[in-house]
Amino acid sequence: MKPQDTLHFSYQALRAYPGRTALILLAMCIGVAAIILLTSLGEGARLYVIGQFQGLGSNLLIVLPGRSETTGGAPPMLGTTPRDLTLDDALALQRSPAIKDVAPIILGAAPVAYESREREVTIMGSTPALLSARQLDLALGQSLPDTNPRVATAVCLLGETVWKELFGNRPALGAWVRIGESRFRVIGVLAGKGQSLGSDMSDMVVIPVASARNLFNAPSLFRIIVTASSQGQLPQAEQDIEQIIRQRHDGENDITIIAQDSLIGTFDNILGALTWALGGIAAISLIVAGILIMNVMLVAVSQRKAEIGLLKALGAPTSQVLRLFLTEATLLASAGGALGLVLGLSGVLVLNQAVPDFSAQPPLWALIASVLITFFTGLLFGSIPARQAARLDPVAALSGR
Amino acid sequence: MNDEPLIALRDVCRQFQVGDETVHALDHVSLDIHAGDYISVMGPSGSGKSTLLNMLGLLDQTNAGSYCFAGRELTTLPEEQRAQVRRDNIGFIFQSFHLIPRLTAAENVELPLVLTGMPASERKIKVRQALTGLGLADRADHRPAQLSGGQQQRVAIARATIMHAPLLLADEPTGNLDSHSSTEVIRILEDLNTQGITLVVVTHDTEIGKRARRRIRMVDGRVVGDDG
């Protein structure tokens, strides 16, 4: 029997029983649509988080005081109190050719007031390098002065939210605001960057690092943000930072460097696994659909015994009968899968329309896997009924027994 | 008559186990069927007529004895090869027609050709010829439910002969038909026999049974009469 004839015969059989065909198509369709929707959500979450990280700026290294033992094993050694990171430490890092920007950071909170309005805001002390390191843009005015960072200057940049809260729609550039006990002149407003993991840059005021040191009376840095001159230079930059700081800290390795890349990698892995898990859960519904296929096909085989007996009397070999019923099951599964693909992808489309901030998208592997799984569900769960059909004794089958 | 029989059965036995009892559906049946024969098989219900026909048609397997087809010993042939012998050599006609309800008359007739893998264009020509030969040309696209019993049986005959098999086995082919259709169907079968096909008809109808050149009578799984 030619393959196209086998296909046609199976197709005719499926059309002859529209009820059961529709039922199986529906089950398969839901299974595949579920896989696509759930993995799309997982993948969307993954891309969202990675996007958030990338909002922090690329080629980023974060230098923290103190050594965190990420390797597990031995407990931290006694008596090694970590040294603080100082502004001089940060400035020394600029020696490395692998490093582009060095932004020392002092973080604190203080009330910021303009005329009668006052607001408790996060104050970040840094240098102009902060803007390029974290890829921040100015909406108005100019950046921090690129002068000696050890000298305090009474200027500040306002985050967008702070600006709106304090000034409403009035111009802010050149105005004097009070931060804590001191007065600062507003020289720029940061363009809204929104939330980017950890800190909302729009609800913040940036002042020169030396000013922050005075404001909070804190000589040490909260952290240093460093960018490598290129992606390829990241390892070199990391090495240079360790070496420079060790030199300055009497040979003590007392800092922790977090590469944004490795953070992204970790989240990427976690969320990737989550997507797989979601896909796996959805795949269970395909197995349920498969069992349904098996059941309905078993009924079909017992309903169509006479037909099977006839085929055998006409000289159809066992293998041909097997192929006919397998084709039927596979055809059902694949058609259901195709419908599910359409339904799932439309679902994703609708979802993305409804929630514009979040972009769900089906991972390629889930598309391929769902197509393959449908196909094999048909083959696997169709094979038991098909084998039963093929094994029928022709005489008994003809008499409907 | 040829010296070599088309089919030779030797001491063929077929038993069925029903509970504690063993039913001897065929009890040491020996039979030679020659090419071109016209044989009727008669006997009371349960005497083993259908079992004999299934045995001749390679649908059933012997418990003892031997089966030769055209000189080939086929007693222990595996099912895959039996299927092929059936396809190429044996046409079946059943009391209940056994047409596939979802297929049109033409598609039902076409089925044996489809199984052999013949190209569609070639099939169409053969099917049209066969249907026309049986006066069914205008019924080609009808489904079995839209045909009378006599027409359905003619479709079944077209299907059984489309492969030009040398042997035609009919198990009560007129059992579900009125007398007019019965005569029509028997005439067609006899015409085929005249053209050289070997015909074996199981029947309860003595009128029909008597028409055969050779009449076999069965009782309790044994051949008790064989004349002609």
Ligand SMILES: Nc1ncnc2c1ncn2[C@@H]1O[C@H](COP(=O)(O)OP(=O)(O)OP(=O)(O)O)[C@@H](O)[C@H]1O
């Ligand atoms: N699959 C089976 N299982 C058990 N017994 C069977 C089976 N097939 C046939 N028999 C028995 O074998 C015997 C012969 O059956 P068979 O169908 O050949 O009779 P028959 O002559 O064709 O009868 P009828 O004229 O009623 O069609 C009967 O007693 C029947 O009950």
Ligand SMILES: [Mg+2]
């Ligand atoms: Mg019978």
